[in-house]
Amino acid sequence: MFNLKKIKQNAPAVPIFVWTGLLVGIPLIYVVVLSFLSRDNLGNVVFEFTLENYKRIFDPVYLKVFYNSFLLAALTGLITLFIGYPVAYFTANLEPKRRSLAMGLIILPFWISSLLRIYGWIILLGNKGLINNLLLKFNIIKEPLIMMYNFGTTLVGTAYMLIPFMIIALFNSVDKLDRSLLEASYDLGASKWKTFFNITLPLTMPGIAGGFILVFIPSLGLFFISDLLGGGKNVFLGNLINAQVTKGRNKPLAAAFSVGMIVLVLIVLYIYNRITKDKKEGLFL
Amino acid sequence: MQEPLLQLKKLNKYYGSSHILKDITFDINYGEFLTLLGPSGCGKTTLLRCIAGLEAIDSGDILLNGASIKDLAPNKRNINTVFQNYALFPHLNVYDNVAYGPRVKKSMSEKELKTRVADFLELVQMSGYEKRMPHQLSGGQRQRIAIARALINEPDILLLDEPLGALDLKLRKYMQTELAHLQKKAKTTFVYVTHDQEEALNMSDRIVVINKGEIQQLGNPREIYNNPKNLFVADFIGDRNIKKVKVLEKNNNYFRIKLGSSIIDIKCSDYAGGGCNPGETAILAIHMDKMKISCTEIPNSFSGEVMSVHYAGSQIRSEVNVDGEIVTVIEYQNNNSDYNIGDKVYISWEESGAVLLPLEDYVEGSNV
Numbered sequence: 111m112f113n114l115k116k117i118k119q120n121a122p123a124v125p126i127f128v129w130t131g132l133l134v135g136i137p138l139i140y141v142v143v144l145s146f147l148s149r150d151n152l153g154n155v156v157f158e159f160t161l162e163n164y165k166r167i168f169d170p171v172y173l174k175v176f177y178n179s180f181l182l183a184a185l186t187g188l189i190t191l192f193i194g195y196p197v198a199y200f201t202a203n204l205e206p207k208r209r210s211l212a213m214g215l216i217i218l219p220f221w222i223s224s225l226l227r228i229y230g231w232i233i234l235l236g237n238k239g240l241i242n243n244l245l246l247k248f249n250i251i252k253e254p255l256i257m258m259y260n261f262g263t264t265l266v267g268t269a270y271m272l273i274p275f276m277i278i279a280l281f282n283s284v285d286k287l288d289r290s291l292l293e294a295s296y297d298l299g300a301s302k303w304k305t306f307f308n309i310t311l312p313l314t315m316p317g318i319a320g321g322f323i324l325v326f327i328p329s330l331g332l333f334f335i336s337d338l339l340g341g342g343k344n345v346f347l348g349n350l351i352n353a354q355v356t357k358g359r360n361k362p363l364a365a366a367f368s369v370g371m372i373v374l375v376l377i378v379l380y381i382y383n384r385i386t387k388d389k390k391e392g393l394f395l
Numbered sequence: 396m397q398e399p400l401l402q403l404k405k406l407n408k409y410y411g412s413s414h415i416l417k418d419i420t421f422d423i424n425y426g427e428f429l430t431l432l433g434p435s436g437c438g439k440t441t442l443l444r445c446i447a448g449l450e451a452i453d454s455g456d457i458l459l460n461g462a463s464i465k466d467l468a469p470n471k472r473n474i475n476t477v478f479q480n481y482a483l484f485p486h487l488n489v490y491d492n493v494a495y496g497p498r499v500k501k502s503m504s505e506k507e508l509k510t511r512v513a514d515f516l517e518l519v520q521m522s523g524y525e526k527r528m529p530h531q532l533s534g535g536q537r538q539r540i541a542i543a544r545a546l547i548n549e550p551d552i553l554l555l556d557e558p559l560g561a562l563d564l565k566l567r568k569y570m571q572t573e574l575a576h577l578q579k580k581a582k583t584t585f586v587y588v589t590h591d592q593e594e595a596l597n598m599s600d601r602i603v604v605i606n607k608g609e610i611q612q613l614g615n616p617r618e619i620y621n622n623p624k625n626l627f628v629a630d631f632i633g634d635r636n637i638k639k640v641k642v643l644e645k646n647n648n649y650f651r652i653k654l655g656s657s658i659i660d661i662k663c664s665d666y667a668g669g670g671c672n673p674g675e676t677a678i679l680a681i682h683m684d685k686m687k688i689s690c691t692e693i694p695n696s697f698s699g700e701v702m703s704v705h706y707a708g709s710q711i712r713s714e715v716n717v718d719g720e721i722v723t724v725i726e727y728q729n730n731n732s733d734y735n736i737g738d739k740v741y742i743s744w745e746e747s748g749a750v751l752l753p754l755e756d757y758v759e760g761s762n763v
Contacts, residue, residue: 293449294482296469298496298548308499312486 145365153359163366172350176370179347182265182336183329187322189269190276194321198280199310202287216277224271228338231267232258235339259341267339268329275328276321283317284310319385327375347371398461400425400584401446401552406455408441408608415441417608419455423552423586428578430587430595433605434631439588440479442605443554446586447476459551475545476554480561481537483529489516489540490525496548515543518581535566546581555587559594571597592632596620604628621747629680629750636686636722639754640679642671650751652679655718657697662746671753678752684725685748688713689741690734696741697722701734715742 148158166172201212219227234240235257242254257263287310295305311318333348342349347367354364399422408416415438423429431439444450446457448469457465464472475496483492493512497503503511516522519539529537538558545553555574559567575598578585589595595602596616604611604619604627612624623629630637644651649660650671661679671677689696699717706728713734715722724742734740 288480288482290478290480290482291484293469294476294478294484295495295499297447297449297474297476298499298544299470300495300499301470304499308495309484 141365141368144362145369147362149360149362153361155361160362163363164370166363167366167370172367175345175347175350176374178261178344179330179371180374182261182268182346183326185265186268186272186329187276187326189265190273190325191280191318191322193269194273194276194280195318198277198317199284201277202281202284213281216274220274225334225338227271228267228335231263231270231339235263235266258339259343261340261344264336264340264344264346267335268332271332271335272325272329275324279321279324280314280317283314283320287313316386319382323378323382326378330371330374397425399423400460402456402458402461403446404456404458406442406445406457407453408438408445408450409453415608416445416452419608419610421603421610421613423584426582426584427600428575428585428587428598430589430599430602431605432589432592432595432602432631433611435590437605438608439590439605440556443476443556443586443588446552447474447554448472449476473548473550474552474554475548475550476556477538477541477545477558479556479558481529481541481558483537483540483544485529487529488525489521489527489529489532492529492540493544493547495544500548511547512543515547518546519543519577534562535570538562538570542577546583550583552584552586553581555585557588557590559589559591567594574598596632604631606631621750623680623750623752626678626680626752629678629752634683634723634725635680636683638679638720638722639676640751642673642675642677642751645671645673650677652677652751654679654697655699655720657717659695659697661749661751671751676754678754680750680752681744682748683712683723684710685745686722686724686726687743688715688724688726688734689743690738691741693741693743696743698739698741701736701738701740704734704736715740717742 144155145163146159146161148156148160148162150156167176197216201209201216204212232239236242237254237256237258239257241257242251245251246254291309291313292305295309296302300308330346331348331351333346333352336342336344336346336349347370351364351367351371354360354367358364401423403419403421403423406416406419407414419442431442433439441450445452448464448467448471452465455465456463459472459474484495487495490512493515494508497508497511512525513522516524519542521536521539521543524532524536524540529540532540541558542553542555558574559570562570571594574585574587587595587598596619599616601613601615602619603613606627612619612628614622619628619632623632626637629635638654640652640654642650642652643658649662651658651660653659688701692698697715697717699715699722702714702716702721705712709727711726711728713724713726715724722742
């Protein structure tokens with residue numbers, strides 16, 4: 111029999127289910143199904159089951175792409191963590207007025223198109239860019255430094271693009287930290303550094319892990335940064351998928367790479383869950 | 396005489412333009428239980444934090460065993476604190492919390508530490524809880540762990556910042572006795588901060604009453620209770636009737652005063668009547684529970700009319716109108732308490748319950 115009360119109770123959840131179902135669930139199923147299909151010579155999808163797409167992932171050329179992307183994402187996570195932690199720590203310890211100003215400044219770049227901001231880096235780092243011009247002008251260097259179009263440039267651009275996510279995740283974590291715990295640690299004889307490693311760091315571990323996830327996942331899929339700053343020299347997953355859909359006209363293969371990327375993300379999320387669930391201890395204890 | 400353990404000398408502290416602590420000067424002796432008592436915002440917690448080193452002082456000095464510690468960081472002072480919310484490390488279990496101090500100071504081997512932690516957990520009656528996490532403990536248990544975590548460092552002084560504030564009434568009463576016992580057992584000097592006068596009177600060897608950043612009175616509980624130095628202390632400690640009276644005469648051992656139409660004699664005690672002169676107005680402060688109502692006329696008493704009688708268990712709280720002044724009397728029920736509203740009664744009091752204070756610090760309606 112219909113339970114009217116139960117239907118009424120769950121009614122507010124319906125839009126969320128419809129939303130996720132339509133915009134996440136169905137496309138996801140579509141991608142997974144697509145990854146097992148073949149294509150004809152013209153690039154049209156043919157309804158014929160095959161594992162060929164997944165086999166091709168293990169081609170050394172494509173494995174290298176997965177490796178590149180994983181390396182880029184992991185390094186981006188680490189760089190944003192090491193730059194973001196002090197920023198978040200000092201911001202969270204500011205007086206309320208300055209703190210909202212600082213947070214505003216951190217979020218401000220979001221208001222500008224990300225493409226424009228990446229072009230900004232080209233103006234800065236290019237062979238005839240601002241930095242090279244200044245260095246040449248003051249005779250610090252004779253030849254322009256080549257800072258563009260390599261893995262490092264892509265890394266800088268990606269880290270720059272995603273660092274606000276890291277800072278916000280860390281900020282929330284540091285902000286929640288009970289200051290009396292730090293005082294208790296000093297009071298019991300610990301120095302500032304020992305307090306940081308024994309108390310602050312373990313207690314902000316959820317923020318560190320969360321920020322890492324927030325940075326790691328999008329950096330796997332970004333492709334325009336490596337196109338603009340990397341000069342297409344290093345191929346990453348995002349570029350590969352993009353190229354297979356547009357130039358390669360091989361949607362099933364692109365779908366298989368996408369599923370591979372999702373699996374990579376799920377592995378990282380699994381590790382994240384393990385870290386945040388486990389008992390956290392200080393490094394010195 | 397033995398040198399005091401801790402000496403505070405003309406300590407001043409400002410937050411911006413507000414003067415939080417004003418020329419705080421007093422000594423703390425070895426092994427005593429000293430309480431800083433005052434209303435919230437009076438500066439008592441700030442004073443505690445200055446002793447701990449968590450706040451810098453703006454002027455003055457703090458001497459521990461004769462040596463200045465005012466420039467030492469909290470981790471260099473042999474003083475430990477039990478924080479108001481206990482501040483147990485949530486990611487460490489009971490054992491690791493208690494072992495924290497010795498570990499960061501590397502003062503003993505892990506093997507030695509094991510017996511030490513066991514000793515201190517036994518002291519606070521928490522043996523067997525080593526593996527528990529702080530969130531698995533009740534408020535009272537957390538507090539014991541916080542005390543053990545501080546005491547294991549063998550501090551010269553243990554500072555306690557309203558540690559009973561978060562507990563329910565019954566547990567609070569129990570922990571008061573516990574803390575006093577613990578202090579004697581640990582032979583450590585305790586400096587205890589509270590706004591609860593009953594707690595202070597119950598546990599302390601000496602009490603420092605603080606208001607608006609200034610010391611109002613320093614003494615043992617009996618002195619503070621019976622001989623308040625000024626109106627603030629008289630009003631803050633215990634429940635008193637505080638009335639403006641006219642001083643008529645001053646003799647060697649008593650004042651003759653007038654309240655309404657009643658003329659009575661008040662015995663001079665150490666503080667009572669200091670600075671009061673005949674012809675002036677003064678403040679009479681009498682403990683409500685040291686007064687007695689009688690239906691028959693007795694000498695040296697107020698006469699008035701009963702306005703209300705409230706029975707509160709074993710106590711009776713009555714309000715008597717003495718020529719327009721309302722006097723509240725708290726009595727234990729006895730055979731004589733058979734007065735009713737409208738009866739004419741006579742109020743007498745125990746000598747130790749009454750003090751006469753100069754008018755100077757009286758502010759109409761805002762004396763607490």
